[in-house]
Amino acid sequence: MHGATLMGLAAAAGAASPDVATVEKTMTGSAFDLQHAPVALPFPAKSLNGISERLIQSHWENNYQGAVKALNVIRARLGQALLDANTPPYVYNGLKREQLMRTGSVVLHELYFANLGGNGKADTDVRAKIGASFGTFDAWESEFRKIGQGLAGGSGWVVLGFNRRLKLLENYWLADHATAPVDATPVLVMDMYEHAYQMDYGAAGAKYIDAFFLNINWESVGQRL
Amino acid sequence: MHGATLMGLAAAAGAASPDVATVEKTMTGSAFDLQHAPVALPFPAKSLNGISERLIQSHWENNYQGAVKALNVIRARLGQALLDANTPPYVYNGLKREQLMRTGSVVLHELYFANLGGNGKADTDVRAKIGASFGTFDAWESEFRKIGQGLAGGSGWVVLGFNRRLKLLENYWLADHATAPVDATPVLVMDMYEHAYQMDYGAAGAKYIDAFFLNINWESVGQRL
Amino acid sequence: MHGATLMGLAAAAGAASPDVATVEKTMTGSAFDLQHAPVALPFPAKSLNGISERLIQSHWENNYQGAVKALNVIRARLGQALLDANTPPYVYNGLKREQLMRTGSVVLHELYFANLGGNGKADTDVRAKIGASFGTFDAWESEFRKIGQGLAGGSGWVVLGFNRRLKLLENYWLADHATAPVDATPVLVMDMYEHAYQMDYGAAGAKYIDAFFLNINWESVGQRL
Amino acid sequence: MHGATLMGLAAAAGAASPDVATVEKTMTGSAFDLQHAPVALPFPAKSLNGISERLIQSHWENNYQGAVKALNVIRARLGQALLDANTPPYVYNGLKREQLMRTGSVVLHELYFANLGGNGKADTDVRAKIGASFGTFDAWESEFRKIGQGLAGGSGWVVLGFNRRLKLLENYWLADHATAPVDATPVLVMDMYEHAYQMDYGAAGAKYIDAFFLNINWESVGQRL
Numbered sequence: 001m002h003g004a005t006l007m008g009l010a011a012a013a014g015a016a017s018p019d020v021a022t023v024e025k026t027m028t029g030s031a032f033d034l035q036h037a038p039v040a041l042p043f044p045a046k047s048l049n050g051i052s053e054r055l056i057q058s059h060w061e062n063n064y065q066g067a068v069k070a071l072n073v074i075r076a077r078l079g080q081a082l083l084d085a086n087t088p089p090y091v092y093n094g095l096k097r098e099q100l101m102r103t104g105s106v107v108l109h110e111l112y113f114a115n116l117g118g119n120g121k122a123d124t125d126v127r128a129k130i131g132a133s134f135g136t137f138d139a140w141e142s143e144f145r146k147i148g149q150g151l152a153g154g155s156g157w158v159v160l161g162f163n164r165r166l167k168l169l170e171n172y173w174l175a176d177h178a179t180a181p182v183d184a185t186p187v188l189v190m191d192m193y194e195h196a197y198q199m200d201y202g203a204a205g206a207k208y209i210d211a212f213f214l215n216i217n218w219e220s221v222g223q224r225l
Numbered sequence: 226m227h228g229a230t231l232m233g234l235a236a237a238a239g240a241a242s243p244d245v246a247t248v249e250k251t252m253t254g255s256a257f258d259l260q261h262a263p264v265a266l267p268f269p270a271k272s273l274n275g276i277s278e279r280l281i282q283s284h285w286e287n288n289y290q291g292a293v294k295a296l297n298v299i300r301a302r303l304g305q306a307l308l309d310a311n312t313p314p315y316v317y318n319g320l321k322r323e324q325l326m327r328t329g330s331v332v333l334h335e336l337y338f339a340n341l342g343g344n345g346k347a348d349t350d351v352r353a354k355i356g357a358s359f360g361t362f363d364a365w366e367s368e369f370r371k372i373g374q375g376l377a378g379g380s381g382w383v384v385l386g387f388n389r390r391l392k393l394l395e396n397y398w399l400a401d402h403a404t405a406p407v408d409a410t411p412v413l414v415m416d417m418y419e420h421a422y423q424m425d426y427g428a429a430g431a432k433y434i435d436a437f438f439l440n441i442n443w444e445s446v447g448q449r450l
Numbered sequence: 451m452h453g454a455t456l457m458g459l460a461a462a463a464g465a466a467s468p469d470v471a472t473v474e475k476t477m478t479g480s481a482f483d484l485q486h487a488p489v490a491l492p493f494p495a496k497s498l499n500g501i502s503e504r505l506i507q508s509h510w511e512n513n514y515q516g517a518v519k520a521l522n523v524i525r526a527r528l529g530q531a532l533l534d535a536n537t538p539p540y541v542y543n544g545l546k547r548e549q550l551m552r553t554g555s556v557v558l559h560e561l562y563f564a565n566l567g568g569n570g571k572a573d574t575d576v577r578a579k580i581g582a583s584f585g586t587f588d589a590w591e592s593e594f595r596k597i598g599q600g601l602a603g604g605s606g607w608v609v610l611g612f613n614r615r616l617k618l619l620e621n622y623w624l625a626d627h628a629t630a631p632v633d634a635t636p637v638l639v640m641d642m643y644e645h646a647y648q649m650d651y652g653a654a655g656a657k658y659i660d661a662f663f664l665n666i667n668w669e670s671v672g673q674r675l
Numbered sequence: 676m677h678g679a680t681l682m683g684l685a686a687a688a689g690a691a692s693p694d695v696a697t698v699e700k701t702m703t704g705s706a707f708d709l710q711h712a713p714v715a716l717p718f719p720a721k722s723l724n725g726i727s728e729r730l731i732q733s734h735w736e737n738n739y740q741g742a743v744k745a746l747n748v749i750r751a752r753l754g755q756a757l758l759d760a761n762t763p764p765y766v767y768n769g770l771k772r773e774q775l776m777r778t779g780s781v782v783l784h785e786l787y788f789a790n791l792g793g794n795g796k797a798d799t800d801v802r803a804k805i806g807a808s809f810g811t812f813d814a815w816e817s818e819f820r821k822i823g824q825g826l827a828g829g830s831g832w833v834v835l836g837f838n839r840r841l842k843l844l845e846n847y848w849l850a851d852h853a854t855a856p857v858d859a860t861p862v863l864v865m866d867m868y869e870h871a872y873q874m875d876y877g878a879a880g881a882k883y884i885d886a887f888f889l890n891i892n893w894e895s896v897g898q899r900l
Binding site: 479480481482484486532538539540541542543546547550553554557558560561581582583584585586589590592593596597598599600601602613614615616618619620621622623624625627628629630631632633634635636 | 704705706707709711757763764765766767768771772775778779782783785786806807808809810811814815817818821822823824825826827838839840841843844845846847848849850853854855856857858859860861
């Protein structure tokens with residue numbers, strides 16, 4: 001790869017960057033120009049029980065903030081690609097997939113941090129509401145944990161969600177940030193990507209699940225219910 | 226595999242079969258025993274413009290109803306598998322993935338049929354609301370169509386949805402029934418599985434997209450907004 | 451979206467197209483510049499039993515050739531994107547995913563057409579080889595068909611393949627063109643995307659599977675074994 | 676769900692349990708009863724440069740061996756499920772997907788460990804062969820690394836493989852163990868699941884990629900070429 005050639009291409013690429021003023025004039029809609037601002041950790045990083053400050057700080061800084069930055073870049077690129085009549089639809093959809101993936105990562109991480117930082121004790125009201133859908137609260141917990149165990153060593157999320165169409169609380173297995181139930185509101189979210197536990201627990205996903213339960217902020221969950 | 230081993234496995238499996246009395250006591254919740262009832266087509270099958278009665282009837286009967294039946298079977302199997310202590314978590318998650326896939330199919334099909342049967346004309350109010358997020362209504366339409374073109378010949382959905390977390394109307398590319406944005410309410414849903422158009426249009430996905438737009442029930446979309 | 455703006459952007463995009471001479475100089479490797487040439491149908495389009503000329507012709511022209519064209523476009527875009535220092539890795543991977551998807555589509559379709567056009571009768575030798583891995587030839591067939599039935603109404607492939615690592619003939623479920631076993635050589639390939647049967651059979655996937663079996667070119671399969 | 680219904684289901688399930696004698700007679704083939712034996716680490720766990728003994732040992736023991744065990748369990752379950760006439764095809768495919776996922780994990784991990792333990796120095800012959808497909812060896816390396824960077828923080832694999840159909844060395848992006856090119860032989864495999872680096876490098880995926888390159892066993896790669 002010759003320097004000269006690379007420089008030439010870079011210059012050409014520069015010339016092609018959409019003029020900022022132009023973009024602003026044509027793609028004023030937030031669907032194309034929203035810039036998402038990261039949300040701070042809702043608890044002191046050192047306050048968790050069995051999840052280290054180092055891990056949760058890295059999780060927030062690198063994985064969550066990285067997703068925010070990527071989402072903002074992709075959104076801007078979508079605006080440009082849509083205006084370029086030469087963009088084939090399947091190339092455009094490559095970007096849309098990345099947008100869906102990063103949006104899921106941003107939203108799920110925000111929900112995850114917001115349902116941590118508690119004392120892990122669900123009050124009677126929350127237990128009753130969950131129990132009403134799953135037979136018992138313990139039946140709910142056993143399914144939620146089982147899904148998590150099945151994801152350990154890989155990636156994904158476990159989500160207790162309210163399915164707005166079926167009018168039903170259910171647990172969901174999510175393979176990645178872009179897998180999700182349609183029209184369901186997450187109530188409790190557990191990250192099973194290995195960055196959520198490897199630093200503290202190595203491959204011992206089950207121990208992380210225990211730690212996760214110790215730190216659930218059930219008040220926050222109750223408000224979502 | 227020796228007969229002895231197989232017999233051993235069979236015995237173990239038998240021993241682990243959920244005790245019926247136990248099942249009744251623990252698995253009363255709707256998360257495990259809901260039986261979804263199919264929703265009728267919200268318009269006469271022969272009333273669409275450019276989408277044949279034969280196709281839409283087959284779509285509803287075979288693809289949608291098939292998903293309803295599969296979902297009901299899987300839900301019952303989940304209840305049994307969870308009670309069986311021998312079910313490995315990764316086997317359980319194989320069922321959870323099927324549940325997510327069928328739930329998505331059921332919900333998306335119901336939304337799809339419900340946003341068809343109209344005259345394809347969006348009123349000023351709907352156009353303004355969509356335009357507010359995308360710059361113009363036409364910009365929205367061009368992205369929605371482009372995503373659809375990129376899915377033609379394969380499978381998936383295009384969804385205009387309201388992202389409840391980002392407070393934003395966006396178009397989404399969905400690879401299949403289990404791909405979706407987290408916590409977003411679908412507003413307009415277009416099926417791009419080939420069963421939505423092959424019978425009438427063969428491989429001509431673009432013609433189907435035209436026909437879809439002619440039949441959008443914008444009043445229904447307006448209510449979802 | 452104003453015409454003037456769009457025209458300006460189009461001009462800019464044109465200006466940015468990598469100079470052909472430059473590309474040639476730097477990206478001479480076939481990994482970046484191979485242009486795949488479509489392979490003709492290996493049998494007369496009207497010669498199949500229970501699969502119409504119209505369907506197989508459309509399948510070859512639109513779905514297969516479409517994949518070839520898309521693959522060629524994406525390969526060229528990868529070469530450009532890699533040279534552009536501004537391409538974020540996750541945007542690059544959006545293109546790599548499309549490349550994998552189209553490559554899978556091209557290769558699987560070529561294998562599919564090449565194992566059709568026969569009389570559906572497997573000779574003793576082939577039956578014995580397959581039976582050796584599955585217990586009996588019928589056991590193999592029952593699994594192959596069952597996987598196909600599970601994919602009907604959606605998309606994917608069923609592949610009998612030789613796993614070069616496990617030294618084993620196995621049947622594989624493929625969700626889409628980018629799902630596949632690692633280091634396995636396909637021996638018999640059945641397309642379960644709906645474009646393989648909807649025109650002739652509507653939603654009746656099981657009837658298509660019957661027709662597929664009537665047309666298997668077992669000599670071709672035998673050579674792959 | 677009423678007790679009567681559940682009892683009916685249980686009875687049906689019981690009745691459908693594969694008859695042991697039948698299983699023996701029909702399911703003797705290795706496709707249903709192969710038990711994969713784990714392959715030892717091909718180098719001393721403490722011998723790597725910048726990848727700790729603790730990490731590589733855990734990677735082998737937990738992630739790789741876990742996949743082997745899961746694969747063996749799933750294969751046995753497939754044999755049982757296929758014989759049970761009550762198994763719906765979509766439930767069967769849930770197991771087939773898990774089989775594909777675990778098979779991919781087993782095979783990719785074995786290839787990964789086998790291409791580590793070297794001194795990271797590619798000889799002239801290997802460099803020439805790779806350069807022939809990518810223009811230059813450096814062009815190959817820049818793409819391979821870029822794909823890896825795009826996967827950091829998530830999961831997946833980067834594979835340099837020989838596409839046996841296109842007669843071409845290419846780099847592949849794999850989203851997970853079940854994503855792969857069809858009929859391609861892996862030549863160099865880099866694990867980008869977070870268990871490959873989080874213990875040593877936290878979220879710093881780029882540092883892991885550097886370490887990976889320092890430990891490539893190019894002789895092993897050369898033999899695969």
